[in-house]
Amino acid sequence: MKYLKITMTLFVITLFVSLMGVNATTYFTINDITVPAFSANWTSKQGDKGDDGNQQKIKKISCVDNVSGDGRALLGRVLILFGSGGSTGYKSIPQGTNVAFGSSTVEMGAYKIQIRSDKSLLTTAKASVNWDIGSLYDPSASQPYPVKGQ
Numbered sequence: 001m002k003y004l005k006i007t008m009t010l011f012v013i014t015l016f017v018s019l020m021g022v023n024a025t026t027y028f029t030i031n032d033i034t035v036p037a038f039s040a041n042w043t044s045k046q047g048d049k050g051d052d053g054n055q056q057k058i059k060k061i062s063c064v065d066n067v068s069g070d071g072r073a074l075l076g077r078v079l080i081l082f083g084s085g086g087s088t089g090y091k092s093i094p095q096g097t098n099v100a101f102g103s104s105t106v107e108m109g110a111y112k113i114q115i116r117s118d119k120s121l122l123t124t125a126k127a128s129v130n131w132d133i134g135s136l137y138d139p140s141a142s143q144p145y146p147v148k149g150q
Contacts, residue, residue: 027057027132028145033115035063035072035125041114042127045144046081048110050135056105057098058113063127072125073118077101082109092118098132106134 033042049056056078063072075090078101088101093115105111113131136143 026134026136027130027148028143029061029128029130029148030145031061031128033127033129034066035074035115035117035127037117037120037122037124039116039120041116043079044113044115044131046110046112047131047133047144048137049105049108049133050137051108052135053106054134055100055102056111056113056134057100057130057132058093058115059098059130059132060093060095061128061130062095063125065121065123065125067123071095072121072127074115074127074129075118076113076115076129078105079112079114080104080109081111082107087114090116093129098130 028047030044035042058076058078060074063074064070065072074093076093076099077090078088080086086104088104091099091101093099111133115127115129117125130148131145136147
């Protein structure tokens with residue numbers, strides 16, 4: 001009887017923890033990208049999203065103009081590479097804040113992101129961003145960028 005009570009207690013605890021909605025997230029850290037001049041896009045390599053149902057997010061870690069050293073405002077969007085394709089709209093990406101990209105980015109499949117300067121300037125900039133793609137098909141497989149989280 002003692003073992004049955006212990007087993008049932010562990011089962012209830014496990015069930016409770018699984019229902020809490022704890023989500024492990026996986027994100028790419030993309031460092032030292034060159035944001036082109038004149039609001040041209042920088043496009044990432046392909047990232048493959050697993051079936052987790054979470055929205056994708058982009059967070060600016062830093063962005064500095066290569067000539068003046070001033071901070072630079074960025075815009076970003078997610079490109080959908082499967083089905084009929086398409087992309088989300090551009091959104092402003094403030095430093096240190098995760099920006100979610102809508103329900104069109106929750107499905108399993110292949111994606112890329114595009115980053116550009118908010119203003120059309122004559123100079124390039126160096127930036128670092130995190131791309132929260134959600135779960136990957138196989139986190140141990142070769143990925144286009146360093147994978148963080150879990």
